[in-house]
Amino acid sequence: MELRAYFEKYHDEATCIEELKNQRIQNGIICKKCGHDTHSFRQNDLKFQCRKCRNRISLRSGTVMENSNLPIRYWMICIELMTLSHRKMSILKIQYLLGHKRYEPIWLMVQKIRLVMKMRDEKYRLRAYSQFDPEFLQKIDMLMIKRKTKSASS
Numbered sequence: 001m002e003l004r005a006y007f008e009k010y011h012d013e014a015t016c017i018e019e020l021k022n023q024r025i026q027n028g029i030i031c032k033k034c035g036h037d038t039h040s041f042r043q044n045d046l047k048f049q050c051r052k053c054r055n056r057i058s059l060r061s062g063t064v065m066e067n068s069n070l071p072i073r074y075w076m077i078c079i080e081l082m083t084l085s086h087r088k089m090s091i092l093k094i095q096y097l098l099g100h101k102r103y104e105p106i107w108l109m110v111q112k113i114r115l116v117m118k119m120r121d122e123k124y125r126l127r128a129y130s131q132f133d134p135e136f137l138q139k140i141d142m143l144m145i146k147r148k149t150k151s152a153s154s
Contacts (some may be wrong), residue, residue, distance in 0.1 A: 001136045003080070006077075006080050008074065010076055010077075012073070013071050013072060015068065016071075016072045016073040016076050017046065017072055019021040019076075020059060020063075020072055020076075021041060021059060021139065024048070024059065024063075024100050024127065025041075025107065029048050029054050029057060031052065031053060031057065032055070032057065033053050033055040034050060034052050034053040035068065036051065036053065038050075038051045038052070039051060039057070042056070045057065045062075046059040046129050047059065054064070060072075064112050064113060064116045067106075068108075068112075069105075070100075070105055070106075070109055074106075075099065075113075076102070077097075078094055078098070078106075078109055078110065078113060079113055081094060081097070082110070082113055082114075082117070083117075091103070091106055091110050091134040094106055094110060095126065102146075134147050150152075
């Protein structure tokens, strides 16, 4: 997604909260206390409430945003910037783009995102070997033989 389209789609905090809520519901929420999987969402405190035992689970619980007071929009913008950028972005640059006054919370947010991205990359690492179809290798051999015969006859 282009950055312009991203900002049009997630233009305020309420939209970002709604998107995170929908993603959490889609992935499934399981109560840590009773193991039940049916919850209702409490908009006033941004928590899911178990319908069986009434235990509450924060919207951020179990995510990279857990224990953070930064707006969810900051997190979503930062994740988008870090995934779109081919080079590492300066934390000062991210702080400036977000318009946040303090460096430390932005630094911690970026470090958490980098850790999660590193864990994801290690999980999906390519193996050190490749497998080729034997027919593919035979076709390459045939092409090499044709090239050698053409260069030898010239």
